[in-house]
Amino acid sequence: MSAAAMASKGIEEHYILDGEEVVITDRLEVSCDGGGGVLGHPVEYITLEKGGEAVCKYCDRHFYHVAHPRVAEIRQKGEPFAG
Secondary structure (H helix, E strand, C coil): CCHHHHHHHCCEEEEEECCEEEEEECCCEEEECCCCHHHCCCCEEEECCCCCEEECCCCCCEEEECCCCCHHHHHHHCEECCC
16 A cells, blocks of 8 residues: 555554544545445444544444554454444
8 A cells, every 4th residue: 555545545454442442533524334234324424523522423433643642542442342
C-alpha cells in the first residue's frame, strides 16, 4: 500500500469496552455500516470534531477522535479486535 493510500485511510483502532464497540480514529469524517453484510445497516456518515466523539444512530458504535481525553483509558482497558 502506498504512503498516500495509507494516509487517506488514517488511524482506525477497534476495541470492545464495557460491551460497547469503540473506534479510535484520527479522521474527522468516518462512516459506519454496522459491519456490513446481512447484519449491517445503511451507511451513516459521521463528522467528528477534533478531540470529539460521536455515536452511530443505528448500532451505537462509539467513535472517538485520537485527541479525545478518554483515548488513553480506552486503549488501556479496552479489548482490541479486528473491526
